[in-house]
Amino acid sequence: MDGDIGEVIANPTEAETKKHMIRTEMSSVETVLSVEPTATTDGHTVKVFANVANLEGVREAVSSGAEGVGLFRTAFLYFERDAPPTEAEIFNVMKQSVSIMQGEPVIVRTLDIGGDKKPSYMEFPKEKNPALGLRGIRYCLRIPSLLETQVAAILRASMGADVWIMFPMVTTVRELKQAKQSLQKVKCILTKRGASFNANIKVGIMIETPSAALISDELAREADFFSIGTNDLAQYTMAADRENDILATIADRLEPSVLRLIKQTTDNAHTRNLPVAACGELAADADAVPLLLGLGLDEFRVNPSDIQVIKRVIQGLKYGETKATAEEVLRLKSASETRLYLKNRFQQKRLRGGSA
Numbered sequence: 001m002d003g004d005i006g007e008v009i010a011n012p013t014e015a016e017t018k019k020h021m022i023r024t025e026m027s028s029v030e031t032v033l034s035v036e037p038t039a040t041t042d043g044h045t046v047k048v049f050a051n052v053a054n055l056e057g058v059r060e061a062v063s064s065g066a067e068g069v070g071l072f073r074t075a076f077l078y079f080e081r082d083a084p085p086t087e088a089e090i091f092n093v094m095k096q097s098v099s100i101m102q103g104e105p106v107i108v109r110t111l112d113i114g115g116d117k118k119p120s121y122m123e124f125p126k127e128k129n130p131a132l133g134l135r136g137i138r139y140c141l142r143i144p145s146l147l148e149t150q151v152a153a154i155l156r157a158s159m160g161a162d163v164w165i166m167f168p169m170v171t172t173v174r175e176l177k178q179a180k181q182s183l184q185k186v187k188c189i190l191t192k193r194g195a196s197f198n199a200n201i202k203v204g205i206m207i208e209t210p211s212a213a214l215i216s217d218e219l220a221r222e223a224d225f226f227s228i229g230t231n232d233l234a235q236y237t238m239a240a241d242r243e244n245d246i247l248a249t250i251a252d253r254l255e256p257s258v259l260r261l262i263k264q265t266t267d268n269a270h271t272r273n274l275p276v277a278a279c280g281e282l283a284a285d286a287d288a289v290p291l292l293l294g295l296g297l298d299e300f301r302v303n304p305s306d307i308q309v310i311k312r313v314i315q316g317l318k319y320g321e322t323k324a325t326a327e328e329v330l331r332l333k334s335a336s337e338t339r340l341y342l343k344n345r346f347q348q349k350r351l352r353g354g355s356a
């Protein structure tokens with residue numbers, strides 16, 4: 001039984017047993033490994049960062065050998081309380097994270113609530129379709145003080161540290177410009193207060209909607225980095241609720257439409273020399289890693305428990321071959337064809353212990 005991918009195999013074959021033994025061995029060595037760069041057999045380097053949702057997650061990121069925190073989900077700071085956290089509270093958590101990460105980057109996502117995540121003390125309009133409603137940056141832009149408090153804390157934590165800021169659920173250039181105006185305003189306020197911060201903090205966005213992927217050439221003029229949220233990108237591209245089990249096969253992240261949007265995003269980002277990360281479940285899917293590499297992803301952001309597995313998979317791949325794989329997959333007609341293709345081409349090689 002593989003709880004990570006929700007798979008139960010009755011009467012596993014020898015090859016299947018071996019594959020799962022490798023996964024188990026990898027997770028048992030992860031606590032003793034330190035941060036090491038991740039490169040393919042032909043020397044192409046990518047970063048493997050951790051997704052975390054609280055300070056405990058940051059500690060796990062370190063012990064799992066993550067090269068940084070790639071997605072700090074900050075919603076936990078807002079739940080199980082009666083009012084939003086103060087700037088000091090957010091700052092303290094970020095400062096602690098920076099210190100735990102010992103100089104490695106910490107990428108903080110501003111509050112991504114709305115949809116199914118709503119703190120009781122915050123006001124939300126009644127919405128018939130919350131997933132298509134006021135969530136992520138849309139919500140924060142409507143309550144300037146909510147965004148500015150977070151931005152101030154993140155900016156202050158960036159002083160002398162490698163802290164980046166990232167906005168979720170962006171769909172238009174206007175939203176990104178508004179968020180950057182808020183950043184600019186807070187920089188002026190902090191300067192007046194005599195507080196120090198990194199004036200050149202990196203500003204990025206999550207690419208989670210087809211709109212953002214389609215205008216990623218324009219967004220790339222305004223951002224320093226992209227992070228593709230494959231969970232939401234698949235949900236919104238396929239118009240299929242990611243929480244609805246009945247639609248799981250429709251909201252498939254390997255559908256050709258989702259893959260084309262990923263390719264378009266990486267191409268547009270690279271034209272302006274922006275790095276692009278993959279996060280969400282697809283980034284932690286060992287079978288999909290060769291495809292994502294070939295599509296041009298520069299960073300993988302996965303849960304701490306997946307860090308070592310994904311590093312090992314990348315270290316067994318030949319970058320040149322992943323490029324050819326991506327070209328071939330982009331010609332396939334469905335997610336199931338892609339999955340079968342990737343299984344046949346890479347899984348067998350991994351099981352034999354050979355590089356691909």
Ligand code: PEP
Pocket residue numbers: 071073112208228229230231232233279280281
């Ligand atoms: C995503 O949408 O893929 C993502 C990483 O963000 P979250 O899962 O927090 O919505």
Ligand code: MG
Pocket residue numbers: 208229231232
């Ligand atoms: Mg998301």
